[in-house]
Amino acid sequence: MFVFISQALHVFAAFGVFAAIGAVCLAGSDTHRKAAAILHGVSLLVLLLFGLHLLFSQKLVGTGGWWHAKxxxxxxxxxxxxxxxxxxxxxxxxxxxxxxxxxxxAFLGLAKPF
Structure with a gap:
């Protein structure tokens, strides 16, 4: 059950990263850029934490270099x-x-090609 929640939060954080990148690219004022930068940083942190949790909880560390590339x-x-x-x-x-x-x-995470 916790793995499913971790996967959902990992994907949700990835959406946050891309929303923040889009907001930074299209923001008109510095206030909006600052809010987007905060969302970007928090989303990257959540993405990293839950990604590493999934990596270690499913014992995928020794499966290859695909996660290094990610x-x-x-x-x-x-x-x-x-x-x-x-x-x-x-x-x-x-x-x-x-x-x-x-x-x-996303391809590397799903296919784990190397």
């Missing part, structure tokens, strides 16, 4: 608000890249 992807997604704030990429392009990275992370 952590790297989530670290890159963690830097997305800083990239958006510096306007290194257009907002739409950054959001598209983040969605592709999220899809890759």
């Amino acid at each position: 952590i790297v992807i989530w670290l890159v997604l963690g830097a997305a608000p800083a990239i958006a704030r510096r306007k290194a990429l257009p907002g739409g392009a950054l959001l598209g890249i983040c969605l592709v990275l999220g899809a890759i992370a």
